[in-house]
Amino acid sequence: MIQADYVIVGSGLTGAVIARLLADAGRDVLVLERRSHVGGNVHDHLHPSGVRIHTYGPHYFRTSSDRIWEFATRFAEFYRYEARVLTQVDGKLEHWPVTDSYIRSVAGPKWKPEFTGKPTNLEEAALALMPRIVYEKFVKEYNEKQWGKPARALSADLCKRFDIRTTDDPRLKPDSRYQGIPTHGYANWMSAMLQGISVIRNYDYLLHRKEVHARSWLIYTGPIDEFFSFDMGRLAYRGQQRYHNYYPDRGFVQAVGQVNNPQHAGGPHIRTLEWKHMMPPQSRSTVRGTVLTREVPCTPIDPGAYEYPFPDNFNQQLYSAYRARADWLERVLICGRLGEYRYYDMDQAIARAMALAARLLKASPKRTRTPEQLQALKISMTF
Numbered sequence: 245m246i247q248a249d250y251v252i253v254g255s256g257l258t259g260a261v262i263a264r265l266l267a268d269a270g271r272d273v274l275v276l277e278r279r280s281h282v283g284g285n286v287h288d289h290l291h292p293s294g295v296r297i298h299t300y301g302p303h304y305f306r307t308s309s310d311r312i313w314e315f316a317t318r319f320a321e322f323y324r325y326e327a328r329v330l331t332q333v334d335g336k337l338e339h340w341p342v343t344d345s346y347i348r349s350v351a352g353p354k355w356k357p358e359f360t361g362k363p364t365n366l367e368e369a370a371l372a373l374m375p376r377i378v379y380e381k382f383v384k385e386y387n388e389k390q391w392g393k394p395a396r397a398l399s400a401d402l403c404k405r406f407d408i409r410t411t412d413d414p415r416l417k418p419d420s421r422y423q424g425i426p427t428h429g430y431a432n433w434m435s436a437m438l439q440g441i442s443v444i445r446n447y448d449y450l451l452h453r454k455e456v457h458a459r460s461w462l463i464y465t466g467p468i469d470e471f472f473s474f475d476m477g478r479l480a481y482r483g484q485q486r487y488h489n490y491y492p493d494r495g496f497v498q499a500v501g502q503v504n505n506p507q508h509a510g511g512p513h514i515r516t517l518e519w520k521h522m523m524p525p526q527s528r529s530t531v532r533g534t535v536l537t538r539e540v541p542c543t544p545i546d547p548g549a550y551e552y553p554f555p556d557n558f559n560q561q562l563y564s565a566y567r568a569r570a571d572w573l574e575r576v577l578i579c580g581r582l583g584e585y586r587y588y589d590m591d592q593a594i595a596r597a598m599a600l601a602a603r604l605l606k607a608s609p610k611r612t613r614t615p616e617q618l619q620a621l622k623i624s625m626t627f
């Protein structure tokens with residue numbers, strides 16, 4: 245039997261932040277992770293050339309919160325990285341988000357939204373925000389590729405993430421005060437966050453439920469539908485297949501780290517990443533060649549490949565049905581991007597985990613193990 249006061253399933257940001265804060269408060273914590281590495285989707289790895297690849301897609305950390313930035317930088321140094329994204333439109337590279345001068349040049353200075361009223365789908369919501377020509381070139385087909393459905397069948401809420409510029413600032417998120425990437429990579433950052441906490445890797449909690457005992461709380465950060473054996477149906481997700489190409493004799497291929505490919509005519513991929521741009525300048529100079537990765541959206545079956553929750557009413561209702569059951573469980577907390585079926589940026593995932601950890605600490609009195617008990621636990625967990 246594997247036991248601890250707090251058993252945390254998943255070592256992604258949600259699980260790791262909760263584990264860290266509980267351990268800091270002197271609680272007995274054990275983390276179970278089914279992958280061979282900690283860190284969840286924030287993980288990165290080194291290509292043999294020395295290029296650091298964000299294994300599950302590009303991750304740009306940003307926040308305007310002092311508290312979150314202080315927490316993040318407690319475990320690693322970050323170097324300033326402000327993402328700039330270009331987008332391939334009609335054979336040319338334009339900025340994304342679309343700049344004010346581009347909008348004026350294609351639609352004139354006095355353009356008016358074509359759609360007024362309450363939008364019921366992505367197309368209507370987009371036409372309430374931008375000229376049709378911009379929607380058609382930059383937004384429509386990108387989203388059709390991303391979600392695998394026509395734009396008129398997609399949720400109007402997707403437009404909440406668009407930024408319609410009134411300036412020509414080329415930065416992806418100019419408003420975030422703190423922006424960066426850990427100097428020595430996300431994997432090292434996440435390992436440092438879990439330093440001193442017992443972690444069992446390659447261990448799927450759902451395959452061993454009966455062998456795990458959480459004396460105070462079970463905190464589960466995996467997919468909520470999988471927790472209930474998908475017995476009310478599967479929640480839909482989109483993921484990406486990643487195709488890597490190494491160019492040993494090229495310094496750089498693209499002008500920036502991310503180039504979007506929004507049009508169907510450009511092929512099935514939605515973006516191409518050149519990771520070397522995301523590395524600190526001093527590390528780039530030691531790398532030979534460069535690695536480019538094309539991301540092609542897909543509908544994954546394997547829960548390990550789930551990336552974006554599908555934004556529609558059907559899936560929200562199914563999630564609510566699972567959530568209602570989860571809320572009845574005693575001393576079980578199902579949370580995180582997969583447990584709450586919700587996209588969280590890293591800073592939001594940290595903020596949410598901080599709030600949950602505070603609630604857990606309030607809910608359960610402190611109990612610690614003796615050094616002998618801790619030693620016995622470590623020995624039994626060495627495999």
Ligand SMILES: Cc1cc2nc3c(=O)[nH]c(=O)nc-3n(C[C@H](O)[C@H](O)[C@H](O)COP(=O)(O)OP(=O)(O)OC[C@H]3O[C@@H](n4cnc5c(N)ncnc54)[C@H](O)[C@@H]3O)c2cc1C
Nearest residue numbers: 254256257258278284285301303304449466580581589590
């Ligand atoms: C493609 C992509 C790009 C992104 N880019 C950005 C970005 O640029 N900036 C940003 O701020 N955020 C970005 N994010 C969001 C970021 O990845 C999330 O905020 C973060 O991963 C949330 O962490 P989590 O712990 O909730 O989930 P996860 O990272 O998914 O962690 C869950 C962990 O639980 C483990 N697990 C699941 N089930 C079990 C089980 N049964 N037993 C044991 N372990 C289990 C999983 O293996 C995983 O390690 C991006 C997300 C995606 C999908």
